[in-house]
Amino acid sequence: MNAPDPNPAPSGLPAALGAYLMWGFLPLYLMLVVSVPAFEFVGWRIIWTVPLCLIIVGVRGQFPAIKAALSSAKAVGMLFLSAALIAINWLVYIWAIQEGQVYAASLGYYLNPLINVLLGTLFLGERLTRWQWLAVAIAASAVALLLAGAITTLWISLSLAMSFAFYGMVRKQVAVTALPGLTIESAILFVPASAIVISYAASPAGSAFGQDLYLSLAIMAGGVVTAVPLLLFAIAARRMPYSTLGFIQYLAPTIVFILGLTVFEQELQPVQLGSFILIWIAIAIFVGDLIARTRRAAAPQAV
Numbered sequence: 001m002n003a004p005d006p007n008p009a010p011s012g013l014p015a016a017l018g019a020y021l022m023w024g025f026l027p028l029y030l031m032l033v034v035s036v037p038a039f040e041f042v043g044w045r046i047i048w049t050v051p052l053c054l055i056i057v058g059v060r061g062q063f064p065a066i067k068a069a070l071s072s073a074k075a076v077g078m079l080f081l082s083a084a085l086i087a088i089n090w091l092v093y094i095w096a097i098q099e100g101q102v103y104a105a106s107l108g109y110y111l112n113p114l115i116n117v118l119l120g121t122l123f124l125g126e127r128l129t130r131w132q133w134l135a136v137a138i139a140a141s142a143v144a145l146l147l148a149g150a151i152t153t154l155w156i157s158l159s160l161a162m163s164f165a166f167y168g169m170v171r172k173q174v175a176v177t178a179l180p181g182l183t184i185e186s187a188i189l190f191v192p193a194s195a196i197v198i199s200y201a202a203s204p205a206g207s208a209f210g211q212d213l214y215l216s217l218a219i220m221a222g223g224v225v226t227a228v229p230l231l232l233f234a235i236a237a238r239r240m241p242y243s244t245l246g247f248i249q250y251l252a253p254t255i256v257f258i259l260g261l262t263v264f265e266q267e268l269q270p271v272q273l274g275s276f277i278l279i280w281i282a283i284a285i286f287v288g289d290l291i292a293r294t295r296r297a298a299a300p301q302a303v
Helices: 013-024 026-032 036-058 063-070 074-099 100-121 130-149 151-170 178-202 213-220 222-239 243-248 251-261 270-298
Strands: none
Touching: 013 026, 013 074, 013 222, 013 251, 026 213, 026 251, 036 063, 036 074, 036 100, 036 178, 036 222, 063 074, 074 100, 074 151, 074 178, 074 251, 074 270, 100 130, 100 151, 100 251, 100 270, 130 151, 130 222, 178 222, 213 222, 243 270
């Protein structure tokens, strides 16, 4: 019998829970800055993310990773594309929460993992199991249901799911980890973000930043709520099986859904409820298949 390891590897679960809890409760933070136009807030979010990312990258000694990524023209080009995709994702999400479309935002991130596996099949040559195809088909039925009864908000869910799915697929093609990659993406977006906030400052209404101390501090916190959960996610991804991490990711849209029912007191239309039920069924099939395949892979092979 082997003696227990006196220095076991740290668990990634606390970091994973921290990341997805922060992402799940993000709508509460966004309500603090609801008076800031979504376009302007995205600009400030990028601006305040850059210095915080640089500080964390410096503390973690990850500047060589940034230098390596910037030395490749292909990597830089892919990061320009991923930066545009994440900016679109941020803009749509912030606008959706500000406009009270909390369920549409939640549904988008429920759809995202299923779209991820579909894109992997279409573009990366990956193969889906029969159960995964069934899950994707049921998710497609949920989208079709929204087409029939809630088409005005369907674009929000699909935009969030597709932009983040393509973002993830693009980032798979670049050999740079999460935080150095976000630092480069934020730096790429810094100039257009600065142009956006300057244009708002020059407008008759002026910029939201600087008019009120508490609002200004809330805007500055945008860098924290962007960089910190991603750092926690990167830590978790190194310390725990990706399949387990994939299961925990449903915590965030579930929290958003519950916030819609409780804090935001949004009416859940029958067609929306039907769509969520279909998505939950699809996710149950998807996760069940994932767990079964993980167990088979871990089982000792007969010789």
